[in-house]
Amino acid sequence: xxxxxxxxxxxxxxxxxxxxxxxxxxxxxxxxxxxxxxxxxxxxxxxxxxxxxxxxxxxxxxxxxxxxxxxxxxxxxxxxxxxxxxxxxxxxxxxxxxxxxxxxxxxxxxxxxxxxxxxxxxxxxxxxxxxxxxxxxxxxxxx
Ligand SMILES: Nc1ncnc2c1ncn2[C@@H]1O[C@H](COP(=O)(O)OP(=O)(O)OP(=O)(O)O)[C@@H](O)[C@H]1O
Ligand SMILES: [Mg+2]
Numbered sequence: 001x002x003x004x005x006x007x008x009x010x011x012x013x014x015x016x017x018x019x020x021x022x023x024x025x026x027x028x029x030x031x032x033x034x035x036x037x038x039x040x041x042x043x044x045x046x047x048x049x050x051x052x053x054x055x056x057x058x059x060x061x062x063x064x065x066x067x068x069x070x071x072x073x074x075x076x077x078x079x080x081x082x083x084x085x086x087x088x089x090x091x092x093x094x095x096x097x098x099x100x101x102x103x104x105x106x107x108x109x110x111x112x113x114x115x116x117x118x119x120x121x122x123x124x125x126x127x128x129x130x131x132x133x134x135x136x137x138x139x140x141x142x143x
Contacts, residue, residue, distance in 0.1 A: 006071075007071045008068075008071075009067070009070075010068040011065055012024065012025035013063075014057040014058060014063060015058070015063050016057075016062050016063040017059070022054045022058045023054065024054075026050035026051035029050050038075070042141055042142075046075055046139075050066060050077055052115075053079035053118065056115070056137075059109055060084070060100075060135075061081035062082050063082060073142065076139070079136070079137040080136045081135050084131075085132050085134065086127075086131070086135055089129060092127075093116060093127070094112070094116070096111070096112040096113070115127070115137075122139035122140060123141055
C-alpha cells in the first residue's frame with residue numbers, strides 16, 4: 001500500500017513597512033521545523049532565507065505573504081507580494097545592488113545581499129517579477 005504523504009502548510013501575511021513584525025514568519029517556521037526534527041543546518045538556512053524574504057516584502061513591496069509547504073523530502077518557501085515589482089532581475093540579483101530607502105538603511109538593511117544569499121543557501125531558487133507586477137520568489141530546501 002502506498003504511504004500517504006503528509007504535507008504541512010503554513011502561511012503568513014507580511015505588511016508593507018511593518019518593520020516591527022518582520023521576523024515573525026521566519027521565527028515561527030524555524031520553531032515548526034525544529035519541532036518536527038529537521039536537521040539543524042537545514043533549519044538555519046531555511047530561517048535565514050525566510051527572514052531575507054520577509055524583509056524584502058517589508059522594505060521593497062506593497063505587502064504580501066510567505067507560504068511554506070513541508071513534505072517528506074523538501075521544504076518549499078514562497079514569498080509572494082503584490083508589487084511594485086522588479087524591472088531588472090539580473091541587476092537585483094547582483095551582490096551589492098540595492099534601492100533600499102534611507103529609513104531601511106538606517107535600520108541596517110540595504111547591503112544588497114539578500115537575494116544573492118537566498119539563492120546561495122537554497123537548493124533551488126527562482127524569482128519571477130517585472131515592473132509593476134507581483135514578485136514571486138520560490139526556494140526549495142531538500143531534507
Ligand atoms: N520583493 C521585492 N519587490 C521589489 N523589489 C525588490 C524586492 N526584493 C528585492 N527587490 C529589489 O532588489 C534589490 C536587491 O535585493 P536584496 O535583498 O538583494 O538587497 P536589499 O534588500 O536592498 O538589501 P539587504 O537584503 O542586503 O538588506 C532591492 O534593493 C530592490 O531594488
Ligand atoms: Mg533584501
